[in-house]
Each structure stands twice: as C-alpha cells, then as structure tokens.
Amino acid sequence: MPGFMIGERGWESDEAILTFRLNGPPHVSLAVPGADSRELHALAASRARGLLNLGHAAAIQPLEVNGVTTGHSLAEASDPNIDAQWIHGRIAPPSLLDWLHASTPNLAPSTAILSQRGENQSMGSFLYELVGGERLFVRGAEKGLAAPEPGVCLLRPGWMTNGNFLSAAAAEIAWRDPRLLGWRAIPHGDGRVVFVIADQKPLVLDQKDWRFFGSQEPGKPLKLRSGGLGFAPLPEIAAALFGEAEPKETTLFPNAPAPPTPRLVSIFGRTWLAAETILIIRPEGLWEAQIVLAPPPSPRPPVREARFLPALVEEWTEGGGELLLKPRDERIWRMARGPQEPLRALCLTPAMSEERGGVYLRPMRGDPRIVQALSGEQPLALGAPMARDENLEEGNIDVALTGDGLLLSAAQKSAVFSLSEGLTETQARSVKIAGSVAVSGDLDVS
Numbered sequence: 001m002p003g004f005m006i007g008e009r010g011w012e013s014d015e016a017i018l019t020f021r022l023n024g025p026p027h028v029s030l031a032v033p034g035a036d037s038r039e040l041h042a043l044a045a046s047r048a049r050g051l052l053n054l055g056h057a058a059a060i061q062p063l064e065v066n067g068v069t070t071g072h073s074l075a076e077a078s079d080p081n082i083d084a085q086w087i088h089g090r091i092a093p094p095s096l097l098d099w100l101h102a103s104t105p106n107l108a109p110s111t112a113i114l115s116q117r118g119e120n121q122s123m124g125s126f127l128y129e130l131v132g133g134e135r136l137f138v139r140g141a142e143k144g145l146a147a148p149e150p151g152v153c154l155l156r157p158g159w160m161t162n163g164n165f166l167s168a169a170a171a172e173i174a175w176r177d178p179r180l181l182g183w184r185a186i187p188h189g190d191g192r193v194v195f196v197i198a199d200q201k202p203l204v205l206d207q208k209d210w211r212f213f214g215s216q217e218p219g220k221p222l223k224l225r226s227g228g229l230g231f232a233p234l235p236e237i238a239a240a241l242f243g244e245a246e247p248k249e250t251t252l253f254p255n256a257p258a259p260p261t262p263r264l265v266s267i268f269g270r271t272w273l274a275a276e277t278i279l280i281i282r283p284e285g286l287w288e289a290q291i292v293l294a295p296p297p298s299p300r301p302p303v304r305e306a307r308f309l310p311a312l313v314e315e316w317t318e319g320g321g322e323l324l325l326k327p328r329d330e331r332i333w334r335m336a337r338g339p340q341e342p343l344r345a346l347c348l349t350p351a352m353s354e355e356r357g358g359v360y361l362r363p364m365r366g367d368p369r370i371v372q373a374l375s376g377e378q379p380l381a382l383g384a385p386m387a388r389d390e391n392l393e394e395g396n397i398d399v400a401l402t403g404d405g406l407l408l409s410a411a412q413k414s415a416v417f418s419l420s421e422g423l424t425e426t427q428a429r430s431v432k433i434a435g436s437v438a439v440s441g442d443l444d445v446s
Helices: 037-047 094-101 123-131 164-175 235-244 392-393
Strands: 004-005 009-012 015-021 027-032 049-053 061-072 085-092 113-117 151-156 180-186 192-197 222-234 250-253 254-258 263-267 270-282 287-294 306-316 324-326 333-335 345-349 366-374 379-382 406-409 415-418 429-435 438-440
Touching: 009 027, 027 049, 037 061, 037 085, 094 164, 113 123, 113 263, 113 345, 123 164, 151 164, 151 366, 164 180, 164 192, 263 287, 306 345, 324 366, 345 366
Parallel strands: 113 333, 345 379, 406 429, 415 438
Antiparallel strands: 004 009, 004 049, 015 027, 015 270, 027 085, 049 061, 061 085, 113 151, 180 192, 222 287, 250 254, 263 270, 270 287, 306 324, 306 366, 324 345, 366 379
16 A cells, blocks of 8 residues: 655555656655645655555655645545545655755855867766766666757856756756757656666557546647556566666557657657646555646747856967867856866957958957856957056047057058057057058057
C-alpha cells in the first residue's frame, strides 16, 4: 500500500498520483484519510523530508513535503468517494533539492558569471562544465545539439539558483535547436539532472489504448487516458521510473507503452509533446495512466540576461578578430572556469571598411574596454570609457591623435590635412605622412 514516513512516524495512503514533467523533479500527491490536518500542515510548512513508499522496496524514494490540501481525489474520473487530506511533495534526494535551490556560493547577487564554450570544446564537455560534473548525467545525445556555438556565452547572475540556471540554459539552447525539450531531475542515488533531447523517432501511441478525456478547448493541452484493463505490476513500474538514470518507455498496461518522462509522441497522425505523464496508483497497483499532450515547442527567443562589463585587454588574437579580456573588477563579473581563463570577445573599433579607410587602433595589454555580454551570444568588446580633457576643450580641439607612433595616410588619393590655428604641437615623437597629402599649418614634432 502506498505511504510515506517522516522520522519515526508513518502514514498510509489510499491513492498516490505521480506526475513527471520537465524542468524539475517528479511530483507526488498522496491521499491520507483520517490524518491530523494540523500535523500535515506543519510538515508542509517546514518542508519536512522523509521517504515515499509505493509498496515495494524498489519504489522507496526520498520525499520533500511542500503542500497540503483537503478534498476529493485529484485524478479526473477517479474514485469520487475518496475524501481525505492530500499531501504533495517532490521526489528527489535532499542533496539534489538543496543544490537546485542554491545560488552561487560567496557571490554577490549582482555579480555575473560567464560560461563560454571553447573553440574546440565538445557539447558534452561544455554542458558538463556548465552544470558541474557531480550533478549532470551525460547521455550522449547532446553531441548533436547545434548550439551554443564556440565563443557563445551563457550568463548567470549571482542571484540565480542552479534550478533557475538550468531552465535558462535549456531555453537558450532550445531557441537554436528545438530538439532540446528541457531538463529533468533523476531521483536516483544522490540525484542528478539530465537534459531531455527529443528522439529522432517519436514514440507511437496506439489509438485503441489511449483515449481523450476532459475538455478539448482550442489552444489547451489534450489529455489521454489508458487503464481499466487490469492493474499493472507496480514493482516493474517503479524499477523503470526510479531504478535507471535514463528510463525507457514502459508497458504500463497490456498494450499501452507510456513515456515515463516528457518526450515526443505520435498519435492521431500528428506529433505531440507529452508534456506530463501522470500515474495513478491504488493499493492494488497502477490503476491508470494519463498523458498531457501539447504541440511541440516552437523556437522563440527566451528572456535573456544582459550586462555591460568593465574589462582589461589581455591579448589581441591573431587576425585581430577577437580580444582576450580579464575583469577589471571581479566583484562585477568573472569566468566560470576561474580567474585565469580569459573571455573571448569580438573586437570592435572605430575602423570603417578597408575600401573607405578609417581609424586603426591597436588594443594593448591592460587597455580598458567595455564588454557587452548577452546570454546566448558571443560578447562584444565595444571600446574604452573616455575621460574629458579640459585642456583640449579650452583650445577648442574636437579631435586629438596621440601616441608613440602616428601614421597619417591617404593611400593613392589626395587629401588635405588642416591644422586649426593655434595648434602647433603634437604629443607624438614622430609623424609619418604617406600618399599625396596637403598640410596647412605648422607641424612641430619636437
């Protein structure tokens, strides 16, 4: 018989409803007839943790109580005579729940962490680094994901929890590759998380085994039900749901395979996302399975984190396309791999196209830059903040060119370089003028 235990105290249940959905651990609701309402509410308020027992050793799992309601059965078309206290909770080890709730330790809420995919880094390695090796289960299907591309950053502010960041990262990847459906928690051992990637071939559901129920309103999810063909053996169900890090579809009833986790399915000539799988368990065993269908997710841009970050130039890469940058202040931002890992950002300067000419500005080590970081894109190194120079302004100077070496070039075209009256000095030690250039004024480079 289903039930749960908190400490030395145990409760038996007339009905258990298991719900599997994306972006979180499995959920359970248990009917507890005759239970003390105040005692159950106290457990929910304290987020009490205990053990869930679905009637077999393989089905004993860690449980966190997080809600209590009173009423009839929560399952549609279930037994209307059940009127009891219902406790609701999440099935996951305490260590995993604590990790999902935790934000980055020793980090100010306003600080941003940037995780950037390396030039030759595999997707599996990047996700492993993104989540943390002790928490991510890599199944191999992520190798074919098209995003994020090398150089792209995922931005995490210090206030964001691990669970929030998993959802944000999954949404960012799914925007580029909709085969990624989200993530789910694995209530096995110490607990892990896995990114759910749609199989190439959807699971085919037989129309004879699954039927509609409830309202079928436009734009609302469709609901399917299978059952009434005899109770399915609970130990096999529990082993499939909890005993494997990557559950396979399981035959819950004689001819009705059901997805134990969200995945793509095919029925009625269409492909759907099985967004939720709901199992209704009675003392005799599995009584009914329900699937909530929704259209497959369409690519759309997620809500993204964005920051303007002060940085210092570490190196200008070969070819000049990118800058390697370090934080000017690690209290504002830092790299996920550690302070020694530079950020690769596209190098933007005031230069125009080669055909039209422009300003050539060589970034030097230690030069300040402002980085525009948008989660899901490669960062941009926009330039350096500029301080006002009152001495130049007093001389009505609009443009000043300074440096140890200065080259004024007009290529093969003639041009006029005119010095405003009163300006007779430069700060450069040498000036080279190339091409056909007319200069008016006095040029003193002493």
